[in-house]
Amino acid sequence: MIEIIATVESVEQAKALLPVVDTIYFGEETFALRLPHSFTREEQRELVKLAHQAGKKAMVATNALMHPEKMKLVPEYLAFLKEIEIDLITVGEPGVIYVMGQKEELQIPFIYAAETLVTSARQINFWGRKGAQGAVLAREVPFEEMKVLAPQLEIPAEVLVYGATCIHHSKRPLLDNYYNFTKQEEGTSKHRNLFISEPKKDETHYSIFEDSHGTHIYANNDLSLMQELNELATTNLTTWKLDGMFTPGENFVAIAKIFNEARQAIENNNWTTKLGEKLSQQVAELHPENRGLDTGFYYVDPKKIK
Numbered sequence: 001m002i003e004i005i006a007t008v009e010s011v012e013q014a015k016a017l018l019p020v021v022d023t024i025y026f027g028e029e030t031f032a033l034r035l036p037h038s039f040t041r042e043e044q045r046e047l048v049k050l051a052h053q054a055g056k057k058a059m060v061a062t063n064a065l066m067h068p069e070k071m072k073l074v075p076e077y078l079a080f081l082k083e084i085e086i087d088l089i090t091v092g093e094p095g096v097i098y099v100m101g102q103k104e105e106l107q108i109p110f111i112y113a114a115e116t117l118v119t120s121a122r123q124i125n126f127w128g129r130k131g132a133q134g135a136v137l138a139r140e141v142p143f144e145e146m147k148v149l150a151p152q153l154e155i156p157a158e159v160l161v162y163g164a165t166c167i168h169h170s171k172r173p174l175l176d177n178y179y180n181f182t183k184q185e186e187g188t189s190k191h192r193n194l195f196i197s198e199p200k201k202d203e204t205h206y207s208i209f210e211d212s213h214g215t216h217i218y219a220n221n222d223l224s225l226m227q228e229l230n231e232l233a234t235t236n237l238t239t240w241k242l243d244g245m246f247t248p249g250e251n252f253v254a255i256a257k258i259f260n261e262a263r264q265a266i267e268n269n270n271w272t273t274k275l276g277e278k279l280s281q282q283v284a285e286l287h288p289e290n291r292g293l294d295t296g297f298y299y300v301d302p303k304k305i306k
Helices: 011-017 041-053 074-083 094-102 121-129 143-152 174-181 226-234 249-267 273-286
Strands: 003-007 023-026 057-062 088-091 110-112 134-136 157-163 166-170 194-198 201-211 214-218 221-224 239-242 292-294
Touching: 003 249, 011 023, 011 041, 011 249, 023 041, 041 057, 057 074, 074 094, 094 110, 110 121, 121 134, 121 143, 143 157, 143 226, 157 226, 157 249, 174 201, 174 214, 221 273, 226 249, 226 273, 239 249, 249 273
Parallel strands: 003 023, 003 239, 023 057, 057 088, 088 110, 110 134, 134 157, 157 239, 221 292
Antiparallel strands: 157 221, 166 214, 194 201, 201 214
């Protein structure tokens, strides 16, 4: 069966998403990287309750790079997540896995999510044997490599099928440093919708923002693999992620509904190339006007990736 995971930006959006997705994904900024919203503890409690009432799952991001000051906070947060009966967490920092292993009362089912590092079946299976129930496949893995990797997997691998891709993360506050140097007072959060371009390439527009984890830069275009979904399903890559980082509100819900329609067509053997083209166009129409869409690394020749 195909599973759809979707980020959420509010409790109200979660209510709208739950009928069409299997898992809602959220968290708070202290422990999470690159989510549409940072939720309070009470909101997290409510989201878990809503998911369970709908017969769905709630997954929390604890995928940040946990520097020493944050590692000290991890046990208390894990205890909170355990208390609200979270279904899964994502983890990229082995220290978090170590903390869970020290006390049974802190152990929570986890998905290994180390961003660009997750590129081989051997690595994914290693973490599966350490307790991971799945892994988030790096977004830089092309389909030709996915086809080789998929049959070797012992646990499911999540594939991003819609949303933005981070291509650079620095702990340094690069925007603040720039504004301080140029003696400007400007906001640096995601809501400023800031972009940077490559020298002499005005058509490039890389989203950039800062938060407590540092500076994040995103790929020129966002990803949509609508027309590739049947191929992914045939390859047994059936855990699909929808990331609403830059696609807010009702439009993201509408896009999730379209991916759910595609899922149903595939599962019912009603998928056609024409349907894929139609649904892909519908997604494009709902996608933010200031952001491009393409297939990312999907069709890239593995030999050309360095």
